[in-house]
Amino acid sequence: MHLVSGVTAQVVKGASLLTERPSRFQKEVNPMLKVTGKHRCVAGVVALVVVVLMLVVPPGFSTNAQVERRSDRKASGFVHEPQLYRTLFHTVFLLNEEAEEAERAGRTEAAQALRRAFKQEAGLEAEQGVVLDRLAAECEQAVRAVDARARAILAARRANYPDGKLGAGQPPLPPSAELFALQREREAVVLRYRDRLQEAFGPRAWEEFDRRVLARVRAGMRTSRALARGGEGQSGTGNPVPQTPTEAVATGVTLISYDPETGLVTGVATVELDYTAQDWYVGRVTCSLRDGDGNPLASQSAEDTDGDGTVSVIVQMVGQEGLTYGACGEYRLRLGIYDPFCGCCGCYLDPWNFQRAQLIGGGWENWYCLVASGYGPFRTRRSDELYLGRGNVITQARTRVIVRNPRLTRNPIRVSLDSTHLDVTVSVSGSGIRPGDFAVLGITILEGPSSGITFAHPPPPGQEIAIELPERNNTNARFTIGSANTAGDYLLEVRIMDVRRPNGQGGSDSIFDQVTVNDDGVTITLTVTD
Secondary structure (H helix, E strand, O other), X not given: OEEEOOHHHHHHHHHOOOOOOOHHHHHHHOOOEEEEOOEEEEOOOOOOOOOOEEOOOOOOOOXXXXXXXXXXXXXXXXXXXXXXXXXXHHHHHHHHHHHHHHHHOOOXXXXXXXXXXXXXXXXXXXXXXXXXXXXXXXXXXXXXXXXXXXXXXXXXXXXXXXXXXXXXXXXXXXXXXXHHHHHHHHHHHHHHHHHHHHHHHHXXXXXXXXXXXXXXXXXXXXXXXXXXXOEXXXXXXXXXXXXXXOEOXXXXXXXXXXXXXXXXXXXXXXXXXXXXXXXXXXXXXXXXXXXXXXOEEEEEEEXXXXXXXEEEEEEEEEOOOOOEXXXXXXXXXXXXXXXOOOOOOOXXXXXXXXXXXXXXXXXXXOOOEEEOOOOOOOEEEOOOEEEEEEEEEEEXXXXXXXXXXXXXXXXXXXXXXXXEEEEXXXXXXXOOXXXXXXXXXXXXXXXXXXXXXXXXXXXXXXXEEEEEOOOOEEEEEEXXXXXXXXXXXXXXXXXXXXXEEEOOOOOEEEOXXXXXXXXXXXXXXXXXXX
């Protein structure tokens, strides 16, 4: 492991973006770059953005070796569910793994930002976060067990090319049916953990998770497969290269987060190759953090040195509220087999012909995808590097005001006889709230009998209350349900309608655009009996 100090200080001096902090904090985040094998971390992630690079299926080719169920095919278009959930689980695992190493190094606040990165964007409750962390770790271990078997096959195949070179008159091996079958097994493992996560969350929480997180991922993903053409191709040796129809997929992931409690910005970029692609290519990735004008502040690159098909870079730096930051992930492949007898000077073999991708999407909260295509048969290249494309995501460093933890004083209550209080916690993270600032909370009946509920506080006709915000930490808000007219289950939602600042003239000004809130609010079910 290498530690490179001074990254944060250099960024601060060059861009003048960082506010002054106590020396203790500077000591915690100053050694920002660490290298653990092929995973590099430049010691914080705000909108979770997934970028998927994939291949387009050539006309006339298809495969029956699919592990998706019919229910996995959404009306909005086919999404490769195994890669969707592999991305989810691996990103969560990676952030937690880096957080543990940050804690061991004494960088407590960096570790806190890493652990919160995904969960605060997803709006997860504490219990849901624990479940997600556990299943992500278990899925990672199960995937690695399949990876170990694939690695043995890959090592045996690469042994045919000493020093990564073809011998005189030696044809390259055709695509491996064993690797293709193992990839399907790996995908089935990921889907099993998807099902376990769904079962643990339950129908209502899963619907919310799907709507707030997975739907955005699906909206930006265009997962399809590229098949090598059947028949024979030619290597530089002039020998025939037998080809079996199969597929190869490369996946890129980029995300960014701002953690208002620690003031840290985190960028993450990952490239992952499936087993068939690993047979020929090695993944490379670069992640850079940038200011609102696109100027680079910190950047690191890494290559897949341990040969498991996955390479990640985490870049983390101190940010300042009110400014905009971006993360840029660049994705490359290095060709792994060289033919010294190709032409006059030798060349690298490129069996899948990955082409430069095209960026789709826009806006800080949208999802991006990159689509590459490859048709085969073999091509030859002078350079060993293929540029697939990049993902750019941005976010604003804002104060975070979140309503959470709904709880009822009594549940159930009886028709027209009992009352109950609905309490929620309002959490404030960051330094942008001033004395006197307040939030306007509204309550809505999403589901339930049409005769509804009578609120004693706030009194009719309004169903909104104002609560003064602390500059940091938590405060509580209370709605009082006076009675319910009809038995049944009522689904209640509490949302932050506005965040306001007194203007000193008897009124107030909205600062809603200066904070980040969980717009979807929180829900709770009240049961009313006869």
